[in-house]
Amino acid sequence: MSKSKVTIGHVFKTIVWPRRNILAVGLVLIIISRLASLVLPGASKYLMDDVIQKGDMEMLKTLVLAVAGSIVIQSITSFLLTRILSVEAQHLIAQLRARVQKKIIYLPVRFFDNSKSGELVSRIMSDVEGVRNLVGTGLVQLVGGLITAVISLVLLINISPMMTLYVLVPVTIFGVISLKAFGYIRPIFRERGKINAEVTGRLTETLNGIRVIKGFNAEKQEVKTFEDGVERLYLNVKKSLTSTSFVTSSATFLLGLASTGIMGIGGYMIIEGDITIGDFLSFTLYLGFMIAPIVQMSNIGSQLTEAFAGLDRTEEIMNMDPEDDGSVRNIQIPQIKGDVSFQNVSFAYEEENRVIKNVSFEAPAGSVTALVGTSGSGKSTIASLAASFLNPDDGTIFIDGQDLSKVSLDSYRRQLGVVLQDDFLFEGTIRENILFPKPDATETELLEAVKAAHVDEFTDRFEKGLDTTIGERGVKLSGGQKQRIAIARAILADPRVLILDEATSNLDTESESYIQESLARLMKGRTSFVIAHRLSTIRQANQILVIENGQIAEQGTHDDLIAKQGRYYDLYTYQARI
Structure with a gap:
């Protein structure tokens, strides 16, 4: 598997720049939110200089209203940021998951032979989640946090320690709201787990059953099924994000309202002489305009690192060559007759270790070709080559006179059927x-x-x-x-071409009798390749190929091979004794 590292430029070009408009809106919202948050410490100066020194109650009312207005702005912008950017990020995740799944399902069978299904599921479902920190609130909060830290550094140079806060009532209200909100959100998360399990389970089945899917040319069908599943997951996440954004916005509003109350109460108490100016000045530090953005930026930095790591793994998959990109396999066969021909075909799973060696035979349309031999002799590999699951390293397989390696998989596999042992x-x-x-x-x-x-x-x-x-x-x-x-x-x-791989093994006598009759109907008029350990089930085959060490040791009908008293005779009489 080739290594691929995603660069900042690549991410900017493919993920950030196409969403520049929505990110620009997010950046404007975060700047408005940060500027609104600075109203409170800015108002403290006027409170000290005008309200307290002059006893101006009208100015106090104006300041309280101004700060309350800034808190409302922060709450609204916080909600909109989550609603717009986080939902868009989840939408992007859903789209990326569908793209990666579509890419994987069209990869060659050999790729799946060398991959674990669970790992592929993780690649599809988990690796792309990091993009939420690029398109979601993470990136704009990083910029907004930097702006806040710089401005706060200038404005808060002379700030004193915090005073005791009068926040019991708003904190209690927030606690009640949180309990109610999370009671509402919890079933949404539970439903998400159920949906995720269904989607992941179906995806795992899809990957495990890739030969059946490819054998019946059902890739498009599975892609559509998965797209429907991730859409359901996206709608669930969208619903929960709306709820969680309400909780965080409530926190901004209520705790901010508590700070506003402190301003009003503190100003009144200073006028009355109950507290000192130093006590009141400590209020601004409570807001933590310097600390919060710095902590936030460090967290977002680690999240962005995680995002790039996941995108690296995703890019490895997306750079792989598909099974059929249409550039080589461009011959269309609308209606297959069924003449199959192997001409000096060789194949190796590993270099220098050929499993099939110079195999040649003809399988006329409508005929039954049986493949027999010991385990590991190459029977299933020949069947996989006939099904185009594998491509020959040397030699050519023809279907109706056309080179199978150049025939469109879509046009071939829609006329292919497979029945496997399991x-x-x-x-x-x-x-x-x-x-x-x-x-x-x-x-x-x-x-x-x-x-x-x-x-x-x-x-x-x-x-x-x-x-x-x-x-x-x-x-x-x-x-x-x-x-x-x-x-x-x-x-x-x-199908016009049929692959039967151990379709009657490990069955009881009654089941085998039913299945033998069913198979007889299925094979009638179709070009069939039958792999069977039970040699009694293939006596009526048009030709029997005895495969030994990847080569055809004997070839003929049942009666011909019995008369030769060669390898097939030995296998058949051995089974008869058993």
Whole structure:
């Protein structure tokens, strides 16, 4: 995996600059908020010089109103900052998650063979979260904090220590508001956890079932499902941000109102001679115009560092080459006949260690080609090459006379079907799983596939029939039931090329009999590649390829190979004795 480091210039160009208008609004709001916050210490000078010295009660009223007005401005700008910038940041996160997921799902199968699903989920769901500190309030608060610190440094040089504060009532009110607000927000966060679990769970399933998705050409469908999920997550976060911004704005207003009250009460008490001017001057330090921005800037600095680290990891994914970018695979095959040809095909997962070596054979349209051999001989690799999950290192695979490596994956895989030994079922209903390759299928088409695969043999016994929920990966079903659903799914897809990888292994006799009949219907008229350890299941194949050490050791029909009394004969008679 290539390393990629995101630069400040790149982030500015791709993330900050496209949102310059909304960030400019945020910067204006933060400047207004900071300037309004300086009304209070500025008013202290007039309080000392005019109100206290001259006993001007009218000036006191004017100052109190001015400070109260500045507090209202701070509360409003604080709410707008969160409402505008934080929501926009979450919207950007949702968009980036969808982009990264779309990028990953179109990467080659080999990438998934070398990656952990959980790590990919983290890349998609967590790594992009740091951008909230770039587009959200973090960046403008960094600028605003710097402005506040500089101005405060000039204005507060001669400030004295704080006086005792009369804040009990507003603090109590704020505490009550906080309890009520967080009581309201808590269910929103709980719902977010549920939504996040659903989205992450579905995403993990998508990545684990990538062969099924690619085999049925369903990438677009999964991209749409994920986009809908992250949109739900975004709307939940948007709702909670509105609530939390109200709490923080209430804190600004009520604690600021307490400070305003101190000004009025303190001024009155100074006039009355109850406290000294030094006691009153200590008030301004309580506001902490110097300390708060400095602490805030240090926190934001660490957050921005975190954001860049996450974007580095995201950029690594976005710079990877997709499975098919349209530049090489540009041959369209609207209707596949089904003639498949391997010409001197070799393949290696690791250099200098070829798994397939100079394999050549013809699989005419509508024929059944069985691949047999010991574990690790290369059978599944040949099937993966036929499914275009892998590309040959040497040699060529042809489909209807066209080089498969140059055929559009979209046009090929929409006519490809796969049924695997442990075929992947998604959490949901039986109906949803069968409809997976063709969501717009009619009820008649669905029921025909159900009947052809003998799915109705067990769904008729279920209270909800096809609408029965099967649990994650079909955990509530037996192996035979899951296999029949997978076959029904392939029948509904109506593929021209079919890959069957150990579709009847590890099944009881009754299940195998049903599945053998279902497979016979499925393979009829389609070019099929069958991998089977049970050699009794492939006796009717048009040709059998015996694979040994990545090469074709023997080739022919069942009767021909038995008559040769070679490697196939040994395998078949050995199994017969068992």
